[in-house]
Amino acid sequence: MRPTQALRGGGGDAPLGRHDKYLGSWGNFGGYKQKGIITYTMSPNRQNPIAGAAHDAVFNTWRRFSKQVLYVAPPFIAFYYAMSWATERNHYLNSKEGRKEFSDAE
Incomplete structure (x- = not known):
């Protein structure tokens, strides 16, 4: 006897296994019953x-911070000092004194 449309999930595209047998609905694909699984619940x-x-x-934040600070801080500090030097140098080169000093270079 073939399973009805209701058992197949209402559609004609329900999964069929070998020999045109119904496999079961989602999460219950006709396998053996599992044994030895114990679940515990507690009232909400x-x-x-x-x-x-x-x-x-x-404490978790401190642990994660202390493990990563040596990977992040040195490049950040180096970039900060390089950017600070570049900003100061740019301000100097665009000032009157900087233009006067390097006017013959162009």
Whole structure:
């Protein structure tokens, strides 16, 4: 006996396996039942979802910062000093004294 359209999910495009057998709906593709899986649940009113969140946030942030600071800080400091030098040099070269000093170079 063939499965009905309702068992196939209402459409003609339901998955069929070998020998035109119905495989099952999504998440239940006709495999063996799993054994040995134990799940535990707790009532939502017994849970405290933000327990220790502030404490963990502070120490986790410090741990992550201390591990990455040596990768980020030296290039940032070098770029800052290079940019500072370039800005000061540009201001000097566009001032009266800078133009006077390098006027014969052009």
